[in-house]
Amino acid sequence: MPHKLLLVDDEPFNLELMSELLQDAGYETQLAENGETAWDILQRDGEQFSTILLDKMMPGMSGFDVLKKIKAEPRLEFLPVIMQTAMGAASSVQEGLAAGAFYYLTKPFSRDMLLAIVGAAVGHWDRYAHFRELANLHVDALRHLQTARFRCRTHREAQAITALLAKTSRQPERVATGLFELLVNAIEHGNLGISYEEKSQLIAAGTWEKELENRLQAPEYSDRQVALEFDHQGHQLQFTIEDMGDGFDWAYYQNAEPASLMTCHGRGILIARKLSFDSLRYEGKGNRVIAVVNQT
Missing domain, CATH: 3.30.565.10 (Histidine kinase-like ATPase, C-terminal domain)
Known part of the structure; x- marks a missing residue:
């Protein structure tokens, strides 16, 4: 089965573009246009996903708020989260990494960079899932x-x-x-x-x-x-x-x-x-x- 990714961004164009690139690379995607919808999906179906691409700056529940909820939930805490942001400041990156983000993508990013980082995150999740199975x-x-x-x-x-x-x-x-x-x-x-x-x-x-x-x-x-x-x-x-x-x-x-x-x-x-x-x-x-x- 293909890996399933959750894409979260309040810009529909960004969602469609990322989804198209990732689907062409063999991934299955589900889209959410805000943090509230993303968290509802994760609470209901979080175990289905291998990685989340999460926009940091969104109205209402921000991406950083969603990240903190994910890392506080035992079912989801090891799920790799790739944060997307237009802010490249070290303090912004530090905040996300300290909260448990797997990686930061600074917009705009290239197709090759997107696929490389998603591949690394999915590989990380595969290893975790494999060890979890063995541990049982x-x-x-x-x-x-x-x-x-x-x-x-x-x-x-x-x-x-x-x-x-x-x-x-x-x-x-x-x-x-x-x-x-x-x-x-x-x-x-x-x-x-x-x-x-x-x-x-x-x-x-x-x-x-x-x-x-x-x-x-x-x-x-x-x-x-x-x-x-x-x-x-x-x-x-x-x-x-x-x-x-x-x-x-x-x-x-x-x-x-x-x-x-x-x-x-x-x-x-x-x-x-x-x-x-x-x-x-x-x-x-x-x-x-x-x-x-x-x-x-």
């Missing part, structure tokens, strides 16, 4: 796991480890979303030495998957693994992830202005910190990160 399996014994060590090289291995360890938490899909992002960062940007700029260029050229596979098979990277240690102490779950790369300027990515994080990738740290973990701490040169979940 009855593996109660994992709630009693105290310590464990794992090693992985590939996305597939990282996904398997994530699905397993997420079941140690009372909110497995919450933990899974951030843990997988951190493991992917460790594999791609740590062990394989792919910079955020290189990944942008490879995605744009359509050669990202091929380059990832080539590096995994290259002799200089073949012995590199990501180590993950799990520790359950009292009411806390601690995940320590360490790669074999050269590290990075982790302070920049934790503290940078939100406007500088506006790419369709490179948001793993932001997602992990905002949505998944109660604390996130990088150490040393940046190839070691400690993520903590409170179980109280």
